[in-house]
Amino acid sequence: MKIMRSVVIDAPLDEVWAAVRNFDGVVNWNSGVTAATMESGLPTQVGAVRKLDIADGSVFRETLLAHSDLEHYYSYDIIESPLPCKNYVSCHRFIAITDGDRTLGVWQGEFDCAETDRSELETIVGDMIYLAAQQSLNQYLKEK
Numbered sequence: 001m002k003i004m005r006s007v008v009i010d011a012p013l014d015e016v017w018a019a020v021r022n023f024d025g026v027v028n029w030n031s032g033v034t035a036a037t038m039e040s041g042l043p044t045q046v047g048a049v050r051k052l053d054i055a056d057g058s059v060f061r062e063t064l065l066a067h068s069d070l071e072h073y074y075s076y077d078i079i080e081s082p083l084p085c086k087n088y089v090s091c092h093r094f095i096a097i098t099d100g101d102r103t104l105g106v107w108q109g110e111f112d113c114a115e116t117d118r119s120e121l122e123t124i125v126g127d128m129i130y131l132a133a134q135q136s137l138n139q140y141l142k143e144k
Helices: 013-020 115-143
Strands: 002-009 033-040 049-054 059-068 073-080 086-097 102-112
Touching: 002 115, 013 086, 013 102, 013 115, 102 115
Parallel strands: none
Antiparallel strands: 002 102, 033 049, 049 059, 059 073, 073 086, 086 102
Protein backbone atom coordinates (compact mmCIF):
# COMPACT_ATOMS: atom_id res chain seq x y z
CA MET A 1 0.00 0.00 0.00
CA LYS A 2 1.22 3.52 -0.81
CA ILE A 3 0.16 6.67 1.01
CA MET A 4 1.18 10.28 0.39
CA ARG A 5 0.20 13.64 1.87
CA SER A 6 1.58 17.06 0.97
CA VAL A 7 1.29 20.42 2.69
CA VAL A 8 2.38 23.94 1.83
CA ILE A 9 4.43 25.19 4.75
CA ASP A 10 4.53 28.95 5.23
CA ALA A 11 8.28 29.18 5.82
CA PRO A 12 11.41 29.09 3.64
CA LEU A 13 13.05 25.74 2.95
CA ASP A 14 16.16 26.41 5.07
CA GLU A 15 14.02 27.22 8.11
CA VAL A 16 11.85 24.13 7.63
CA TRP A 17 14.83 21.83 7.13
CA ALA A 18 16.57 23.22 10.22
CA ALA A 19 13.50 22.27 12.27
CA VAL A 20 13.11 18.73 10.91
CA ARG A 21 16.57 17.47 9.90
CA ASN A 22 17.43 15.81 13.23
CA PHE A 23 15.78 12.40 13.53
CA ASP A 24 14.95 13.00 17.20
CA GLY A 25 13.79 16.60 16.61
CA VAL A 26 10.27 15.45 15.71
CA VAL A 27 9.18 15.97 19.32
CA ASN A 28 9.68 19.73 18.88
CA TRP A 29 7.27 20.17 15.97
CA ASN A 30 4.93 17.16 15.92
CA SER A 31 2.22 17.60 18.55
CA GLY A 32 1.43 13.87 18.39
CA VAL A 33 4.89 12.93 19.71
CA THR A 34 5.54 13.37 23.44
CA ALA A 35 9.16 12.12 23.49
CA ALA A 36 11.84 11.16 20.98
CA THR A 37 14.90 9.29 22.17
CA MET A 38 17.91 8.21 20.15
CA GLU A 39 18.56 4.57 21.05
CA SER A 40 21.65 4.38 18.85
CA GLY A 41 23.61 6.60 16.50
CA LEU A 42 23.48 10.33 15.92
CA PRO A 43 20.35 12.25 14.83
CA THR A 44 21.44 12.48 11.16
CA GLN A 45 23.40 9.22 10.95
CA VAL A 46 22.09 6.52 8.63
CA GLY A 47 21.40 3.43 10.73
CA ALA A 48 20.45 5.43 13.83
CA VAL A 49 17.43 4.17 15.77
CA ARG A 50 14.88 6.40 17.49
CA LYS A 51 12.08 5.60 19.90
CA LEU A 52 8.97 7.77 19.73
CA ASP A 53 6.43 8.00 22.54
CA ILE A 54 3.08 8.97 21.04
CA ALA A 55 0.36 11.01 22.75
CA ASP A 56 -2.04 8.01 22.70
CA GLY A 57 0.46 5.94 24.72
CA SER A 58 1.82 3.90 21.81
CA VAL A 59 5.50 3.53 20.98
CA PHE A 60 7.24 3.51 17.61
CA ARG A 61 10.84 2.46 16.97
CA GLU A 62 12.34 3.52 13.66
CA THR A 63 15.64 3.32 11.75
CA LEU A 64 17.02 6.22 9.71
CA LEU A 65 17.64 4.75 6.24
CA ALA A 66 18.74 7.86 4.33
CA HIS A 67 19.36 11.52 5.12
CA SER A 68 20.28 14.36 2.75
CA ASP A 69 20.96 17.95 3.74
CA LEU A 70 21.52 18.71 0.05
CA GLU A 71 18.18 17.29 -1.14
CA HIS A 72 16.25 18.02 2.10
CA TYR A 73 14.81 14.61 2.89
CA TYR A 74 15.12 11.64 5.18
CA SER A 75 13.69 8.15 4.97
CA TYR A 76 13.13 5.59 7.66
CA ASP A 77 11.56 2.24 8.39
CA ILE A 78 9.51 1.06 11.32
CA ILE A 79 11.02 -1.60 13.56
CA GLU A 80 8.16 -1.67 16.06
CA SER A 81 4.72 -0.05 16.19
CA PRO A 82 1.08 -0.81 16.91
CA LEU A 83 0.19 -0.36 13.22
CA PRO A 84 -1.14 -3.51 11.49
CA CYS A 85 1.46 -3.42 8.73
CA LYS A 86 4.92 -4.70 7.86
CA ASN A 87 7.80 -3.68 5.58
CA TYR A 88 7.02 -0.01 6.25
CA VAL A 89 9.36 2.50 4.59
CA SER A 90 8.67 6.22 4.54
CA CYS A 91 10.24 9.36 3.09
CA HIS A 92 9.69 12.94 4.29
CA ARG A 93 10.87 15.43 1.65
CA PHE A 94 10.88 19.22 1.47
CA ILE A 95 10.94 21.28 -1.72
CA ALA A 96 11.33 25.04 -2.07
CA ILE A 97 8.31 26.93 -3.39
CA THR A 98 9.90 30.06 -4.79
CA ASP A 99 6.60 31.92 -5.11
CA GLY A 100 6.27 33.41 -1.65
CA ASP A 101 9.37 31.69 -0.19
CA ARG A 102 7.38 28.75 1.13
CA THR A 103 8.06 25.01 1.26
CA LEU A 104 6.23 21.95 0.01
CA GLY A 105 6.35 19.12 2.52
CA VAL A 106 5.74 15.69 0.98
CA TRP A 107 5.45 12.66 3.25
CA GLN A 108 4.94 9.28 1.69
CA GLY A 109 5.12 5.70 2.80
CA GLU A 110 4.81 2.22 1.46
CA PHE A 111 4.04 -0.96 3.39
CA ASP A 112 2.27 -4.30 3.32
CA CYS A 113 -1.02 -4.81 5.11
CA ALA A 114 -4.14 -6.92 5.03
CA GLU A 115 -6.82 -5.77 2.61
CA THR A 116 -9.18 -5.34 5.56
CA ASP A 117 -6.79 -2.81 7.19
CA ARG A 118 -6.25 -0.60 4.12
CA SER A 119 -9.00 1.93 4.80
CA GLU A 120 -8.07 2.32 8.46
CA LEU A 121 -4.37 2.74 7.63
CA GLU A 122 -5.16 5.32 4.93
CA THR A 123 -6.79 7.40 7.66
CA ILE A 124 -4.28 6.70 10.45
CA VAL A 125 -1.07 7.02 8.45
CA GLY A 126 -2.24 9.48 5.81
CA ASP A 127 -4.36 11.87 7.83
CA MET A 128 -3.57 11.35 11.52
CA ILE A 129 0.20 11.02 11.04
CA TYR A 130 1.41 12.55 7.75
CA LEU A 131 -1.13 15.35 7.33
CA ALA A 132 -1.57 16.25 11.00
CA ALA A 133 2.18 16.26 11.67
CA GLN A 134 2.91 18.54 8.72
CA GLN A 135 0.13 20.88 9.81
CA SER A 136 1.69 20.83 13.28
CA LEU A 137 5.08 21.66 11.72
CA ASN A 138 3.53 24.61 9.90
CA GLN A 139 2.03 25.89 13.15
CA TYR A 140 5.28 25.37 15.05
CA LEU A 141 7.21 27.44 12.50
CA LYS A 142 4.62 30.23 12.57
CA GLU A 143 4.97 30.48 16.37
CA LYS A 144 8.80 30.56 16.34
